[in-house]
Amino acid sequence: MLKKISNIGDCGITCDFGDEVNKHTNKEVIKLFNFIQESVNSRKIKGILNYTPSYNKLIINFELGQIKSNEIIEFIKSSDYSKINLPENTKIVEIPICYDEEFALDIKRLEEKTKLNFKEIVSKHLETNFFVYMIGFVPGQPFLGDLNENLYHDRLDTPRIKINKGSVGIVEKFCTIYTFESPGGWNIIGRTPFELFNINKTNTSTLSPGDTVKFKSISKKEFGLFKNE
Amino acid sequence: MNNYFKVLRPGINSTFQDLGRFGLQHLGIVASGCMDQLSFYHSNKLVGNKISEGALEFAYQGPLIEMKGETALVAISGKVNFNVIKTNGETIKGISNESFLISNGDKIDILSTINSVYGYFSIFGGFKIEEVKGSVSTLVRAKIGPNNGNKLKVDDKIFFNKSNQVDKLKKIKFDFDKDNTIRVMKGLQCHYFSKKSQEDFFSKEYKVTKLTDRMGMRLEGQKLENTVNKNIKSEGITKGSIQVPGDGQPIILLSDHPTIGGYPKIANVITADYDKLVQKTPGTIIKFKLVNLAVAENAFQDYVRKF
Numbered sequence: 001m002l003k004k005i006s007n008i009g010d011c012g013i014t015c016d017f018g019d020e021v022n023k024h025t026n027k028e029v030i031k032l033f034n035f036i037q038e039s040v041n042s043r044k045i046k047g048i049l050n051y052t053p054s055y056n057k058l059i060i061n062f063e064l065g066q067i068k069s070n071e072i073i074e075f076i077k078s079s080d081y082s083k084i085n086l087p088e089n090t091k092i093v094e095i096p097i098c099y100d101e102e103f104a105l106d107i108k109r110l111e112e113k114t115k116l117n118f119k120e121i122v123s124k125h126l127e128t129n130f131f132v133y134m135i136g137f138v139p140g141q142p143f144l145g146d147l148n149e150n151l152y153h154d155r156l157d158t159p160r161i162k163i164n165k166g167s168v169g170i171v172e173k174f175c176t177i178y179t180f181e182s183p184g185g186w187n188i189i190g191r192t193p194f195e196l197f198n199i200n201k202t203n204t205s206t207l208s209p210g211d212t213v214k215f216k217s218i219s220k221k222e223f224g225l226f227k228n229e
Numbered sequence: 230m231n232n233y234f235k236v237l238r239p240g241i242n243s244t245f246q247d248l249g250r251f252g253l254q255h256l257g258i259v260a261s262g263c264m265d266q267l268s269f270y271h272s273n274k275l276v277g278n279k280i281s282e283g284a285l286e287f288a289y290q291g292p293l294i295e296m297k298g299e300t301a302l303v304a305i306s307g308k309v310n311f312n313v314i315k316t317n318g319e320t321i322k323g324i325s326n327e328s329f330l331i332s333n334g335d336k337i338d339i340l341s342t343i344n345s346v347y348g349y350f351s352i353f354g355g356f357k358i359e360e361v362k363g364s365v366s367t368l369v370r371a372k373i374g375p376n377n378g379n380k381l382k383v384d385d386k387i388f389f390n391k392s393n394q395v396d397k398l399k400k401i402k403f404d405f406d407k408d409n410t411i412r413v414m415k416g417l418q419c420h421y422f423s424k425k426s427q428e429d430f431f432s433k434e435y436k437v438t439k440l441t442d443r444m445g446m447r448l449e450g451q452k453l454e455n456t457v458n459k460n461i462k463s464e465g466i467t468k469g470s471i472q473v474p475g476d477g478q479p480i481i482l483l484s485d486h487p488t489i490g491g492y493p494k495i496a497n498v499i500t501a502d503y504d505k506l507v508q509k510t511p512g513t514i515i516k517f518k519l520v521n522l523a524v525a526e527n528a529f530q531d532y533v534r535k536f
Contacts, residue, residue, distance in 0.1 A: 006417060007414065007522055008416075008417060008467045008470070008497055009413075009414050009467060009469055009470070009497030009498065009499060009500070009525070010414065010497075010499050010500050010522060010525035010526055010529060011467070011500050012467040012497070014417060014464070014465075019462075021462055033255065037255075040252070049249075049251040049252070049260065050251055050252060050253070050254035050255070050260060051254070051255060052254045052255050052465030052466075052488060052489065053255055053465070054462070054463055054464040054465055054489055055462050055463065055464075056462060056464075057462075057464045057465065058465070059464060059465030059466075059467065061254070061260075061467055061468075064500050064526070064529050065529075065533060068526065069522065134255075134463075134489065135255060135256050135257050136254070136255070136256075136257040136465075136487070136488035136489040137257060137463075137487045137488060137489050137490070138257055138370070138371060138487065138488075139256065139257040139258045139371045139373070140256060140257050141257055143463070179257075180370075180371060197256075197257075199258075199361060199362070199371070199372075199373050199378075200361075204253070204256060204258070204362070205256040205257065208255075208256070209255065
């Protein structure tokens with residue numbers, strides 16, 4: 001449930017759905033996100049620049065010359081959006097992943113922590129239907145959950161300076177895919193050749209908040225032969 | 230005939246920008262856009278363009294470019310030291326915030342911004358650059374924008390639209406706000422910081438460090454003590470948010486900020502003071518003044534009157 005709306009400076013508001021990070025809370029966030037997006041597209045509200053969902057919050061940025069925060073807050077409060085029944089998101093995206101030791105940089109660290117062997121870690125990762133909580137930090141990077149709880153681990157104490165594009169990492173109950181080469185502190189378990197983000201495509205990001213991701217294991221040879229559309 | 234500028238020296242960080250790329254932050258794409266909106270607006274106004282026309286933004290040292298083609302009306306806004314070098318070798322000292330004509334073979338040498346960071350270069354009719362998702366702003370980190378999302382490099386050609394109608398020469402009287410007080414509103418996690426740290430932040434001096442770019446401005450000053458939690462659940466980020474990582478030194482998130490982040494935010498810069506802030510050079514001592522929403526909205530009304 002929407003618990004609180006607060007201002008962020010003079011041109012932003014945050015809609016806070018509570019402290020819990022779980023699918024239920026996030027689905028509430030995405031419901032409001034869909035409503036705002038639809039309201040912007042159908043010009044029911046003006047001056048909205050961006051709307052960014054995260055685990056438990058939706059942040060809305062607006063153009064101060066067009067609209068003020070109290071008008072947006074009023075719009076949300078009077079909308080009854082929570083009663084809108086949106087069609088259930090049934091989009092499932094299969095993402096190939098290669099768990100070869102060249103890519104699975106932190107498998108030893110995970111084996112030690114989880115007391116599971118390599119095969120068991122892989123099978124637990126593959127059996128999960130991951131929910132897309134949010135996309136961001138950099139373009140197209142998805143934050144997925146929830147991991148099988150036997151795989152939970154902390155961040156690396158010292159983040160790596162460079163993580164290759166396509167690397168798949170896990171931390172606590174989350175899984176992410178690096179869409180750009182960047183620094184990072186997640187436990188890397190494999191790499192995908194699948195391009196999740198391409199600015200030149202109509203759908204720049206393959207994934208959207210609320211989608212489902214299922215990983216599919218591929219060999220190193222298949223990884224090398226993989227072609228993005 | 231093709232009209233273009235040849236880049237002889239690219240400058241430090243020269244990119245095309247407009248007012249920003251919106252509606253995509255939920256996919257991880259930050260708005261970007263010009264850092265100093267008022268200066269950006271001036272450069273377009275000086276040559277008679279629409280306000281949203283893409284301009285070339287440069288930081289500190291700008292490019293050295295040679296014009297090929299028919300005479301054109303151009304302008305440089307901000308506070309900029311530059312020369313126009315004519316084909317006969319004559320060097321004319323340029324004046325920023327005044328439009329001027331350049332002819333085939335002329336060079337423009339943008340030497341430096343003066344006690345400021347950003348300047349803008351505009352041409353009547355606009356540059357011939359491609360929009361990406363509705364904007365010509367460049368996000369170098371993700372290679373999004375015209376020029377394949379890159380900053381200018383040597384030998385690039387910048388094509389421009391030739392328009393037969395030449396706008397009149399114009400001047401704008403302009404100087405940067407020398408005041409170093411930046412007005413802020415309380416951030417979402419302001420209460421994460423000790424009472425003393427909150428008082429320190431809203432009263433003590435902070436120095437702009439060299440670790441400052443289009444993404445963020447790192448400050449140095451009284452360490453801020455977080456008494457609740459050094460991390461928060463990652464949430465969407467707004468331009469001008471001031472986050473405080475574990476080391477207690479604040480970072481102001483600027484136009485190319487990450488779209489989500491997990492550090493607590495002590496304050497947010499108000500819209501009216503953003504342009505002033507981004508023009509502060511490393512080493513500048515700034516102070517924050519706490520204001521409420523009503524003051525910020527009134528300040529915005531005063532700010533838009535300058536446009």
